[in-house]
Amino acid sequence: MSTDHQQYSTANQSQAIREYAARHGFRIEKTYEDSGKSGLNLDDRDALKRLIEEVQNGTAEFSTILVYDVSRWGRFQDADESAYYEYICKRAGISVRYCAEQFENDGSPVSTIVKGVKRAMAGEYSRELSVKVFAGQRRLIELGYRQGGPAGYGLRRQLIDVNGSVKAELIRGEHKSIQTDRIVLVPGPDDEIDTIRFIYDAFVGQGKSEAEIAERLNGKGIVTDLGRPWSRALVHQILINEKYIGNNVWNKCSCKLKGRRIYNPPERWVRHDQAFEPIVDEDRFRAAQHIICERCKRYSDEELLDVLRGLLEQHGYLSGMIIDELECGPSSSAYRTRFGSLIRAYELIGFTPDRDFRYIEINRALRRMYPDLIMIAIRGIQEIGGLVRQDLFTDLLTVNDEFTASLCLVRAQETMAGSFRWKVRFDAGLRPDITVAIRMNQMNSAILDYYLLPRFEMESARLALAENNGIALDAYRFDSLDMLFELAARSQLMEVSHELGSIH
Structure with missing residues (x-):
C-alpha cells in the first residue's frame, strides 16, 4: 500500500486474505508486505522482489500466492509488466489468486479478459491520481503555500492553520499532521540572514566570484544549514533562487509516475x-x-563535451559537483538541458560512472532473468529431440554438434529524440554461429521479441536495433524461441538424412 484509502491498508488486506485462506483450506506459510510503498514499479517493492526471486530460484516453500486484488499486485503503468511477474510464478508451478475479486484466476478466456481490464484500470487510477495531485499542488503554490522540501539556508518553514494563524515553526524532518494546515517560508535566524546578504553584497557590490565567497565564509568558520563547509555550487544556488526575494516557484523539474x-x-x-x-x-x-547571464557563454555541443573531457582528464572521474565547481564554465544543469541527462553527456565522451543509478535495477532484473532463458532454450531443444551442451563458464550452447548459439538480453534505451534503441554486442571471443538477441520492451519489464542473428550476416561487432529495422533485419525477428527449436530439429533431421544416405 502507499496512501490509499483505509480499506486498502495492509492490516485489512491481511484479514481478508486470511479469511479467504480459511474458506479454501489453505495454510498461510509466509507473508510478503510492502507498507507505504508505491505500486507503480518494482523499484521500492522489496517484499514483492523477494517473493519473485524465491519463486525464480526454486526456494519458495508454497504452492499458491494470495493477493487482495489485482491493484495490490501492482499499479504498473504497463499492464504487461504485471502479467509478466504473474507469469513467472505460473511458470514455476505457483498459482496467483486474487481474494477480493469476483473472478477466479483460472486461465479461462473470461478471467483473462477481466484481469487485463483490471490491470489497465489499476494503472489508469494512478495516472488520474497523479493529475489530481498535481492540480492540487499547483493550486496551493498559486495561493502562496510551500510544497515539500527543506526551507534552505536563511529560511524556515512555518505552520499555519486554515485561517492563516501561526501554529509553530517546523524543524527539519517534521511534517504537518492536519490536512487543512499549510506551510509558508519565513526568515530564519539573524546570523543566517546576515550571511545571505553578505553573499549578495560580495557578489554584486565587490565583484567576488562564488568560489571566493565560499572561501571567505569557510575562513570565518561559517557553515551551511547542514553543518557543512561552503562550496561554489552552494553559493551559486543562493544567488539564483527566487525564494530569497519572496517568490514561490515550483515545478522546475518533475518526475511523474x-x-x-x-x-x-x-x-x-x-x-x-x-x-x-x-x-x-x-x-x-x-x-x-x-552578472550571471553576462558571463554565460553559448557553448556548442562539442564545446560542452570538450569541457567535460578536460575535467575528466584533470580529476579522473566526473560528477555534478565537479562540474558545478568549475569557476567559469557550464553548470551540470546545462548538460542535462542540452543532452537530456548527465549520463548521456558522459556516454558521449566515453566515461562510465561507477554507478549508473537509472540502470541498476534494470540490470539486476535482467541478470535474474538470464538463467531462466538459458534453461528455456535448453528444454525447448531437448523436447524436440535435439542434443544441446551448455558451456558453464560462457553459457554458449552447442546444438547437435552442428552449430553454436549465444543468448543475450538487450535493454531498451531511450534516445534524446524520444525513440528507442537496442544495442547488440556480438561476442568476438565466442564467435557463436547464431546470436539470439532478446529485446526487452520499452519499460525493460518484459520480453518484446527475439532476433536470431547469424554470424555470417553480421559484419560489425555491434548492432543498433531500432523500433522498425526494415526487411534486412526484421527477417530475423520472431515472437518466440520456436525458430531456434526448429533450427535444432532441422539440424537433427539433416544428421539422420546423412546417416541414411551412408547406409544406402
Whole structure:
C-alpha cells in the first residue's frame, strides 16, 4: 500500500486474505508486505522482489500466492509488466489468486479478459491520481503555500492553520499532521540572514566570484544549514533562487509516475511572486542574475563535451559537483538541458560512472532473468529431440554438434529524440554461429521479441536495433524461441538424412 484509502491498508488486506485462506483450506506459510510503498514499479517493492526471486530460484516453500486484488499486485503503468511477474510464478508451478475479486484466476478466456481490464484500470487510477495531485499542488503554490522540501539556508518553514494563524515553526524532518494546515517560508535566524546578504553584497557590490565567497565564509568558520563547509555550487544556488526575494516557484523539474526526471522550461513553472517575506531586495537579486547571464557563454555541443573531457582528464572521474565547481564554465544543469541527462553527456565522451543509478535495477532484473532463458532454450531443444551442451563458464550452447548459439538480453534505451534503441554486442571471443538477441520492451519489464542473428550476416561487432529495422533485419525477428527449436530439429533431421544416405 502507499496512501490509499483505509480499506486498502495492509492490516485489512491481511484479514481478508486470511479469511479467504480459511474458506479454501489453505495454510498461510509466509507473508510478503510492502507498507507505504508505491505500486507503480518494482523499484521500492522489496517484499514483492523477494517473493519473485524465491519463486525464480526454486526456494519458495508454497504452492499458491494470495493477493487482495489485482491493484495490490501492482499499479504498473504497463499492464504487461504485471502479467509478466504473474507469469513467472505460473511458470514455476505457483498459482496467483486474487481474494477480493469476483473472478477466479483460472486461465479461462473470461478471467483473462477481466484481469487485463483490471490491470489497465489499476494503472489508469494512478495516472488520474497523479493529475489530481498535481492540480492540487499547483493550486496551493498559486495561493502562496510551500510544497515539500527543506526551507534552505536563511529560511524556515512555518505552520499555519486554515485561517492563516501561526501554529509553530517546523524543524527539519517534521511534517504537518492536519490536512487543512499549510506551510509558508519565513526568515530564519539573524546570523543566517546576515550571511545571505553578505553573499549578495560580495557578489554584486565587490565583484567576488562564488568560489571566493565560499572561501571567505569557510575562513570565518561559517557553515551551511547542514553543518557543512561552503562550496561554489552552494553559493551559486543562493544567488539564483527566487525564494530569497519572496517568490514561490515550483515545478522546475518533475518526475511523474516514477518516470524519468525532466527539467521543465520556465513557461511551465508554477509561481506566486511576493508570497513570502523577502531577505534580499529585488534590485540586488536582479543585478546578480544580470552578472550571471553576462558571463554565460553559448557553448556548442562539442564545446560542452570538450569541457567535460578536460575535467575528466584533470580529476579522473566526473560528477555534478565537479562540474558545478568549475569557476567559469557550464553548470551540470546545462548538460542535462542540452543532452537530456548527465549520463548521456558522459556516454558521449566515453566515461562510465561507477554507478549508473537509472540502470541498476534494470540490470539486476535482467541478470535474474538470464538463467531462466538459458534453461528455456535448453528444454525447448531437448523436447524436440535435439542434443544441446551448455558451456558453464560462457553459457554458449552447442546444438547437435552442428552449430553454436549465444543468448543475450538487450535493454531498451531511450534516445534524446524520444525513440528507442537496442544495442547488440556480438561476442568476438565466442564467435557463436547464431546470436539470439532478446529485446526487452520499452519499460525493460518484459520480453518484446527475439532476433536470431547469424554470424555470417553480421559484419560489425555491434548492432543498433531500432523500433522498425526494415526487411534486412526484421527477417530475423520472431515472437518466440520456436525458430531456434526448429533450427535444432532441422539440424537433427539433416544428421539422420546423412546417416541414411551412408547406409544406402
